[in-house]
Amino acid sequence: MMKESEGVNADDPRRRFAEECRSSRELYPEMRLSQDQLARMLRTSKSTIGRVETCAGPIPSNLPPLLDQVFSTDGLFKRLYEEIVAQSFPAQYRRGVALEREAIVVRQWSPTVVPGLLQTADYARTLLRGGAPRASEEEIKAKVAAQLARQDILKRDAPPDVRVVLCESVIRRQIGSRDIMRGQLAALLAHGAKAAIRIQVLPLDAEAHLFIDGGARFLTGPNHLTLVCVEAYRTVAIIDDPEQVREAMRAYDGLTGEALSTRESARLIRGQMEALT
Incomplete structure (x- = not known):
């Protein structure tokens, strides 16, 4: 002890x-x-x-x-x-992680990388190592474990509904080796085949939109209220003002309308994965 x-x-x-x-x-x-x-x-x-x-x-x-x-x-x-798990993240991210674990619906837009909820260990390790080149192996190992622990909510008997829109660049940008990226794309296909998870890809030629320069998560709690988490370099903002949340939700709905269908998205992801063989 x-x-x-x-x-x-x-x-x-x-x-x-x-x-x-x-x-x-x-x-x-x-x-x-x-x-x-x-x-x-x-x-x-x-x-x-x-x-x-x-x-x-x-x-x-x-x-x-x-x-x-x-x-x-x-x-x-x-x-x-x-x-x-919540306390293993920097203080500014803890509220978002805690809200995510209680959410009944998680919506996410990511313009740059695969969201943490859907990352493989190798993909997460590559990102974390790139973001902290001076960190020890033990520190990176702990960060990867904390990242993967977030995915426990997907293994529940009644997991939250997860709706993810990825910029096409996320699929085409190679993070780590070809094997690492191929494994990540395969994981996206496996996640997308689950009833509670829907993954769509927004084409590169889509119109400009509210979140074009940053990612966002929309977390709906058991009380059916939705909060918006917007993250940037070492900062996070949690938006709870009803009017701003409604504006953000309208923008997200626009993204899902512009994005490829889940079937077309899976076909694109599979094609990119096969191109890495």
Whole structure:
């Protein structure tokens, strides 16, 4: 267990996760579980449980719901894990990540790169390494894990509806090696085949529009209110003014109308993927 002197705040969700795991294991109703016994129940390794309980390294994304099931904790570990994921991002991005995890509909326009919700590990690693050339491998590994953890919302029994419009340049711009880009395009096709996800490509000759110089996410929460997240270099703005949100939504609707159909978009993505073989 990490000590206060090591600089871990008692309110830190990562530490709380570790403490809840250890206390739930030691106070298990039938008997005190060892790390090895808990690992067997979760079909993981003792070393994984040891790392979780000492705050060493990332938490496997499949572990929180399994802990909730074994300990009957009514989603406690899942909620803590979501807090951990949100806090792994810079402060200015955390609210957007938290809103995304609660959204019932996610709409996104991206003029430059594949959105984080749909990125492969290799594609994400290439982007993150390019954006932080002086970062250590461990730092990059942690950032990739945090990025991929955002995709947990797509694995839920009732995932949000995801609607993505990509500029054609996103499909044609090679990020990393040909293999990395081909893998990313294949992942887009796989995502687009799911009932909850719709991917469209906006042709390069489309008319100018409100978001031509930047990306935007439209997050609709359980209360059916929509907020707009607009990101730029190390900054993010969350727009909640109703009139501005309506204006942004009209612009997004215009993009979906100008974009290729999902079938035509898949054909374009497949063609670009095959061109990289």
